[in-house]
Amino acid sequence: ALSRHPEDLEALLATVTEQVLRVLDHADGVLVSLVEPPRHELVLRGARWRRDPPPAISPTTGDLFDEWVVRQGQPLIVRDTARDFRFPRDAAGDRHPVVALIAAPLVSAQRVLGVLRAESGTADCFSPEDLRVLDIVADVAAMAIENTRLYVRTAELAITDDLTGLAVHRYFHERCEEELARARRHHSPASILLIDL
Secondary structure: OOOOOHHHHHHHHHHHHHHHHHHOOOOOEEEEEEEEOOOOEEEEEEEEEOOOOOOOOOOOEOOHHHHHHHHHOOOEEEOOOOOOOOOOOOOOOOOOOOOEEEEEEEEEOOEEEEEEEEEEOOOOOOOHHHHHHHHHHHHHHHHHHHHHHHHHHHHHHHHEOOOOOOEOHHHHHHHHHHHHHHHHHHOOOOOOOOOOO
């Protein structure tokens, strides 16, 4: 449902990551991963870094830390990934090295939409207060993400039939008028192809 207007969600996630990085001044980077259909896997959708150039993050799917947050539906603080007994040393996988992190679930209507995460290359840099701040931002961000998705879905329903997925009659006529006007402006031919299915 987000493929037609991805810029709305991208702009929102850029704002969220930028503001979290501004508030958590000891974070090296902020990442937002969202649960994407149809396989319900976590996909990195936004990131902001203090250093330039930013680190290459590959693969762009969630790691064990993100998966823990989604599964538990709870915020997570890891002061030092090398000393945290809950996760193996390579919990970040092949993404990039992570020393410390805080992460909060993006929850809307008791459904986890994704994970908001701040990370650092310095051990013991995040406090429980930092995690509380991130959790508050995650709550607001989750509402904004859900509202953006609903807005995009409503816009789609205004121009497409929910049952067939085809354009509604009014939208078809609006697009025809636009195309005919464009053809007149450019003095080019216009054609309509009607197919009976």
